[in-house]
Amino acid sequence: MKRLLPLLTGLVLLLSACGREDLSTLNPQGPVAEKQLDLMKLSIGIMALVVVVVFIICIYVLIRFRRRQGDKTIPKQVEGNHTLEIIWTVIPLVLLLILGFPTIRDVFGLAKDYSKDKNAVQVKVTAHQYWWEFEYTDYGITTAQELIVPTDKKISFELVAADVKHSFWIPAIGGKMDTNPGVTNRMYLEFPKEGVFRGKCAELCGPAHALMDFKAKAVSPSSFDRWVAAMKAPAVMPADAEIAEKFTSQCLSCHAVGENGGNSAPNLTGVGSRQTVGGILYNDEAGVEQNLHDWITEPQKYKIGAMMPSAEDNSLTAEEVSSIAKYLAEYKLDY
Numbered sequence: 001m002k003r004l005l006p007l008l009t010g011l012v013l014l015l016s017a018c019g020r021e022d023l024s025t026l027n028p029q030g031p032v033a034e035k036q037l038d039l040m041k042l043s044i045g046i047m048a049l050v051v052v053v054v055f056i057i058c059i060y061v062l063i064r065f066r067r068r069q070g071d072k073t074i075p076k077q078v079e080g081n082h083t084l085e086i087i088w089t090v091i092p093l094v095l096l097l098i099l100g101f102p103t104i105r106d107v108f109g110l111a112k113d114y115s116k117d118k119n120a121v122q123v124k125v126t127a128h129q130y131w132w133e134f135e136y137t138d139y140g141i142t143t144a145q146e147l148i149v150p151t152d153k154k155i156s157f158e159l160v161a162a163d164v165k166h167s168f169w170i171p172a173i174g175g176k177m178d179t180n181p182g183v184t185n186r187m188y189l190e191f192p193k194e195g196v197f198r199g200k201c202a203e204l205c206g207p208a209h210a211l212m213d214f215k216a217k218a219v220s221p222s223s224f225d226r227w228v229a230a231m232k233a234p235a236v237m238p239a240d241a242e243i244a245e246k247f248t249s250q251c252l253s254c255h256a257v258g259e260n261g262g263n264s265a266p267n268l269t270g271v272g273s274r275q276t277v278g279g280i281l282y283n284d285e286a287g288v289e290q291n292l293h294d295w296i297t298e299p300q301k302y303k304i305g306a307m308m309p310s311a312e313d314n315s316l317t318a319e320e321v322s323s324i325a326k327y328l329a330e331y332k333l334d335y
C-alpha cells in the first residue's frame with residue numbers, strides 16, 4: 001500500500017487539472033452536449049451495473065462454495081445449466097438493446113447536415129498552426145479567434161485544415177470533429193443561451209498545440225446582426241499617416257482589417273473587442289493594449305511555432321509597435 005500511495009497521489013493531482021469548468025464535457029450548455037452526456041451516463045451506468053453484479057456473484061460463489069477445513073470430498077460436477085445459459089445470454093442482449101437504440105438514434109441525429117438549411121448560420125472553420133479562422137459564407141465576412149453566433153439558430157460548420165490535422169472542440173457545447181487538409185467535415189451545434197465558451201484544438205498539431213485556443217461567444221439575434229453590420233462597415237485605419245503606411249506595408253501583407261489586406265493571417269477587424277490576444281493572452285489581466293504590444297514585439301515567446309514574425313523582423317521601432325498596439329486596442333466593434 002505504501003508503494004501505491006505516491007502513484008495514487010500523482011493520479012489525483014493529474015486528474016485535478018482536468019476539472020476546469022469551462023473545458024468540461026460534464027457541464028453541458030447546449031442540446032448537443034446534453035445528448036452526448038446522456039449517452040455517456042447511460043453507457044457508464046450499464047457497465048457499472050454489470051461490474052457490480054459480476055463482483056457480487058463472484059464474492060458469493062467464493063464464500064458459499066469455498067472448501068471447508070477437513071473436507072476432502074470432490075465437489076459435485078455440474079456440466080451445464082440450460083436455464084443459466086439462457087439467462088446470461090438474454091441479459092447482455094437486453095442491455096445492448098437498451099444502449100444501442102438511443103445511441104443509434106442520437107448519433108445519426110447529431111450527424112444531420114444543415115449545410116443547405118437557409119435558417120442555419122453557415123460557418124467555414126479553417127484550422128491553422130496555431131489559430132482559428134471563421135468565415136461566415138452567407139454574410140461575406142471573416143474573423144478569427146472569436147466565433148460569434150446567435151442564440152436562436154443552428155450553426156452549421158464546414159471544417160477544413162490549412163496545414164496539418166487539427167480538431168475543433170467546444171466541450172460545453174458539443175463533441176469534437178477533426179479538420180483535415182483537403183477534406184471537408186461537417187457538424188452542427190446549438191447555443192441556447194448567451195455566454196462565452198472556451199474552444200480548443202483536440203488533436204496534437206505541433207509545439208504550440210496546447211495554446212491553440214479560441215472563444216465561442218453566443219449573443220442575442222439583434223447583437224449578432226449589429227456585429228455583422230459592424231464587420232461589414234468600412235475599415236478604420238490609423239489616424240497617423242506614417243503609422244497607417246507602416247501598418248499597411250508591414251501588417252496588412254498578411255492580416256486584414258475590413259476588406260483591406262491579406263488572408264494568410266488572422267483578420268484584425270475589431271480585435272480590440274476580443275477577450276484574448278493570440279487566443280491565449282487575456283485582456284483582463286494586463287489590458288488589451290499591453291497584450292497586443294507584447295504579442296507584436298515577440299510572438300514566439302508566447303506561442304512557439306507561430307508564423308508571425310517579431311517586431312524586429314518586421315523592422316518596427318518601439319514607438320511604431322506602441323502606436324500600432326494602441327490603434328488595434330481602440331479598434332472595437334459596438335454590438
